[in-house]
Amino acid sequence: MRPDADGRPVVEIRGLGKSFGTNRVLQGVDLEVRAGEVVTIIGPSGSGKTTLLRCINLLELYDEGSIRLDGVEVGYRASEGPGRVRRSERELAPIRAKTGMVFQMFYLFPHLTTLQNVMLGLVKVRKKPKAEARRIAEHWLGRVGLGHKLDSLPAQLSGGQQQRVGIARAVAMEPMLLLLDEITSALDPELVGEVLAVVHELADEGMTMLVVTHEMSFAREVSDRVVFMDGGRITAAGPPSKIFDRPESDRLRTFLARFDQARLGRGPIPTD
């Protein structure tokens, strides 16, 4: 945990279950992320990592269990019970605004400039005056090394630059929790480093993050805790040293071994 972390839980997930039709993607997930903590989720494709992230900011609605963000149940009006009522669209927006998300495919708004991409949420959701929003957006775009690209459209930027705009758009909103969903998976290998460097800096500054990634060395460096998901459950969790150096389950060992092989050019590249 970072030195300035106060250890208050930002998100508490209990017994989380989610099905798509008959496919149970999440089968009782328990996870807590405390303020200032960086938690990384690793696991094979289809293990439910991305769905877990998407449940936290309600891009998917979970069917069982509970997600409390800052003490508030996110998807339903009551915490538990079979008859609980899902929240209306009107209630969801302010809850979603507490988290920030960076997407694998960036999803920048192609009709808006870099600056406008970052300003939109500040003006329309945070209700900041234009001048202040602009100042904040310029600050964050400068931080991710794009101070010279304020008026570019996303299509004029490289993938790495676009993803850095995606990060600036999310963090400028000052979310209490930043969700990173395989943010380097769509990038050319030589562009991965510039994006991860930005995340590294944010982690060092105490940004609370929940990260889904296939970049194992990055996960090892940046995480306070690593959780391994398999078949919709968390089957191993602990500090990076424990997960990567002394993996206890066979399943986790096999998973990590496949990554090592892929890195050495032997065996298939694990995909998601």
Place this chain on the structure above:
Amino acid sequence: MDLALQSLPFLTKGLLVTLEVSALVVTLSLVFGLTLGVVLVYGPLPLRLLVRGYSDFVRGIPVLVLIFAVYYGLPALKVNLGNLTAAVAALTAFTTAQVIETVRGAIQSIHHGQMEAGKAIGLGFGQRLLYIIFPQAIRRFLPPWINSVTDAVKGSALVSLVGVVDLMLAIQQVIGRVYEPMPLYIVGALIYFAINFSLSSLSRRLEARFSYVRE
């Protein structure tokens, strides 16, 4: 040629009626079509089915049948509309169905990730439509919509068949007096063409304005 020029003053009133009918139909169908199109994409299932059924049904019958049904058919249900109102209502119903489909296609051409990115920063549904979906969808919306607009202008000629004195009927009235159909039909064709050609030129200008570099 002389005859054609002499006839122009007699056609002005009809032309104004044609323009009025077209403008009403285009405006009303835009408002209804946008609303129902959004319902068709994002609404709850029962409403979606209703809009789908309406659109399929109305697009499946000839406009002329629709006009006759409203003007001659509705009185049986104790709904009596004047000929102008009935014609505008029928044309609006038809054009609305086309606008619904145009709106649906334009919205669905936008990647679902755009909606998700908007949700993720906490924008409400209306804000996402207004600031993210519509500005991108308008490029896909404009070309087919302008087609519908020119169709509406041309289709407005059908209102002459329920006795509304529009450009078409005015032309026929003049022909009835001078017994020279050809020059007058040519004048009529040129006027309709002038209206629609300016509309499609305007559309090309708008398309250029709303285009931006694609991702």
